[in-house]
Amino acid sequence: MTKELEHSFVELLEKHQNIVHKVCRLYTNNYDAHNDLFQEITIQLWKAYPKFRGDAKFSTWMYRVGLNTAITLYRKSKRSIKTQDFQGVEFKIKAEYYDDTEEEQLKVLYKAVHQLNDIEKALVFLYLEDKDYREISETLGITQVNARVKMNRIKTKLRTILNP
Amino acid sequence: MDGLDLLKKDWDKESSKKKLSVKDIYPMLHKKSSSIVKILFYISLAELVFWILVNSLPYFTSDSYNERLDLVFQNDYILTGLTITSYAIILLFVYLLYKSYKSISITDSAKNLMESILKTRKIIKYYVLYNLIAAGLSLIIGFYYALHNTPNTAIDFSNISDKKMALIIFVITLITAIFVLVIWLFYKLIYGLLLKRLNRNYNELKKLEVD
Numbered sequence: 601m602t603k604e605l606e607h608s609f610v611e612l613l614e615k616h617q618n619i620v621h622k623v624c625r626l627y628t629n630n631y632d633a634h635n636d637l638f639q640e641i642t643i644q645l646w647k648a649y650p651k652f653r654g655d656a657k658f659s660t661w662m663y664r665v666g667l668n669t670a671i672t673l674y675r676k677s678k679r680s681i682k683t684q685d686f687q688g689v690e691f692k693i694k695a696e697y698y699d700d701t702e703e704e705q706l707k708v709l710y711k712a713v714h715q716l717n718d719i720e721k722a723l724v725f726l727y728l729e730d731k732d733y734r735e736i737s738e739t740l741g742i743t744q745v746n747a748r749v750k751m752n753r754i755k756t757k758l759r760t761i762l763n764p
Numbered sequence: 765m766d767g768l769d770l771l772k773k774d775w776d777k778e779s780s781k782k783k784l785s786v787k788d789i790y791p792m793l794h795k796k797s798s799s800i801v802k803i804l805f806y807i808s809l810a811e812l813v814f815w816i817l818v819n820s821l822p823y824f825t826s827d828s829y830n831e832r833l834d835l836v837f838q839n840d841y842i843l844t845g846l847t848i849t850s851y852a853i854i855l856l857f858v859y860l861l862y863k864s865y866k867s868i869s870i871t872d873s874a875k876n877l878m879e880s881i882l883k884t885r886k887i888i889k890y891y892v893l894y895n896l897i898a899a900g901l902s903l904i905i906g907f908y909y910a911l912h913n914t915p916n917t918a919i920d921f922s923n924i925s926d927k928k929m930a931l932i933i934f935v936i937t938l939i940t941a942i943f944v945l946v947i948w949l950f951y952k953l954i955y956g957l958l959l960k961r962l963n964r965n966y967n968e969l970k971k972l973e974v975d
Binding site for chain 2: 613706713
């Protein structure tokens with residue numbers, strides 16, 4: 601029974617592994633830390649799997665477990681960067697890296713997103729994954745209005761970085 | 765182009781790449797978790813065992829302690845009552861902790877998950893607080909009984925001047941205060957380090973509700 605369960609879980613995770621990789625990508629900034637967080641999310645997914653009911657989509661369920669592990673359960677290894685206050689970093693990045701090409705803009709954007717705090721990252725992540733505000737608010741436990749307001753603030757900030 | 769739109773385009777490109785095979789994932793299932801809930805669980809277990817030991821050790825190891833206890837509490841009912849009460853309280857805490865751990869669910873919303881972890885931590889805090897208060901009270905009561913009920917010490921203390929008596933009380937209070945302070949710092953450090961990130965993220969979520 602356990603073997604069967606293990607098998608079905610690993611197959612599903614292999615199929616949807618990108619969700620976990622993308623969470624790791626946002627919350628870590630190097631290879632080792634990425635793998636470390638991936639490992640922890642996998643353990644948490646596996647521990648919660650027996651309670652997973654087929655009525656929810658496996659991927660939706662993964663978003664929750666993945667984000668909750670990254671935001672709450674995971675103890676950051678020393679290798680990963682400290683999050684900083686967003687406002688302070690903005691200008692430094694602009695001065696150092698600003699360039700017109702799309703590739704450069706992406707670099708700046710990723711760097712800026714990495715400097716967001718954990719909750720802001722979660723919002724950006726769910727937004728990039730095309731989740732609507734209902735799902736975003738349910739995943740984080742805030743109201744839809746607040747999720748929308750916060751998201752708009754983040755968007756404005758990112759826009760000013762690219763178009764100063 | 766909007767910043768996030770640009771990011772999204774790149775983000776979706778990334779979605780198609782797969783990095784790990786089934787073979788890579790299997791061994792991961794059997795690795796040990798280092799989640800803060802697990803660490804919190806071990807700490808609470810250690811706290812329970814530690815304070816139960818502190819409470820119980822004298823009963824088992826020291827005959828003279830038992831004799832003294834019998835002498836102080838000549839009425840056996842009081843001692844039995846106190847013992848039963850203290851174990852009942854410990855059982856109550858075990859039950860509360862168990863219930864609280866059960867309520868921690870990784871599939872909850874982020875805010876609820878954080879709240880249930882913080883609630884568990886609070887129960888451990890109250891347990892430690894209860895033990896410290898109980899220890900403090902038994903010290904004071906013990907001292908009081910020693911002064912008034914035991915013939916030997918009653919004579920000893922009658923020879924001490926008021927000034928010396930004040931000094932003794934001061935020293936005892938100071939030692940107790942330092943003891944409590946050290947324990948308090950110890951807990952601040954353990955839980956501060958463990959829950960720093962959780963607290964920060966929880967406050968961030970709370971702040972969103974206020975804004």
